Amino acid sequence: MMDHAHDLACVREATDRLLTAVAALDNAALAEPSRLPGWSRGHVLTHLARNADALVNVLEGRPMYASAEARDTDIERGAPRPAEVQVADVRESAARFQDAGAAPADWTRTVELRNGVTDSASRVPLRRWAEVELHHVDLGTGYELEDLPAEFLERETGFLAERFSGHPDVPAVRLTDGTRAWTTGREAGAPGITVTGRPADLLGWLAGRRDGASLTVDGGELPKLPPL
Incomplete structure (x- = not known):
């Protein structure tokens, strides 16, 4: 059985590690390529922020993204922002996700993600944990798969x-x-x-x-x- 409260705590710890790492990056570093083809580090951080908001939508019963096109547009628009704006966006969106996770809810309910995929609400924190950990590795700043918990x-x-x-x-x-x-x-x-x-x-x-x-x-x- 999934323990959503435990997983939310793990998401918080992983986010703290990520924020500590990206706080040392400047604008030039964020403009450099990440390990994901076609994406800069700024793309990765913007995606992480918008994914947090998207999962808030999931937990609160709204569509994850308005559309695939809107998701992609938001990432492209946000990628070139200054480093301090990017870091603040990741931090603040992560806090919104934690707040949504702390709200009273039926964690056994079924929720809908992208492309019609459904899952138990209790697995949403694990999905967010994966986003934070794997994209931290994708940034290419020294955090590797071997460093994952x-x-x-x-x-x-x-x-x-x-x-x-x-x-x-x-x-x-x-x-x-x-x-x-x-x-x-x-x-x-x-x-x-x-x-x-x-x-x-x-x-x-x-x-x-x-x-x-x-x-x-x-x-x-x-x-x-x-x-x-």
């Missing part, structure tokens, strides 16, 4: 394995870091391929942040995963 690595690996479970384009795969194991793919009950690696490398591959070259593959080739 062990709990996050395990839970996000499980979350992404579940996301690809039953996907027609992903063969049956067993994932393991040597102590824990997950199954995924179109026939997750009887995987024919075993992928072994360190927690950071497994998550990096599942999340599209690493190519999987450091992973060991038995029973076939490393599958090509569809975009998240």
Whole structure:
């Protein structure tokens, strides 16, 4: 069972780490490319701020974004803003998300995200935690997948394995870091391929942040995963 209060606390801690890191960046640094193709660091920070507001919308029963076009426009418009404005936006939007999470609510209810995707409200804090942690890595400022909290690595690996479970384009795969194991793919009950690696490398591959070259593959080739 999801513990939304615990996850909200984890989001707060991850956001504090992010804000400490980006406080040292100046305007020139924010204009530099991030690790995400076509996005500067300013794009990443603007996305994080607008994602926080979007998840407030989700928790409060409104559409996550007005439209895909409006989402993209907001990111492009916000990306070149000065560093101090960007940092303040991330901080203030994060506070709005925490406030929405603290409001009395039925956390077992079903909520709607983008593209018609639905989920339990209790998993929204975990989704936000993933946004903050992975995009912190995407900034390319020295925070790496290996620096992610062990709990996050395990839970996000499980979350992404579940996301690809039953996907027609992903063969049956067993994932393991040597102590824990997950199954995924179109026939997750009887995987024919075993992928072994360190927690950071497994998550990096599942999340599209690493190519999987450091992973060991038995029973076939490393599958090509569809975009998240």
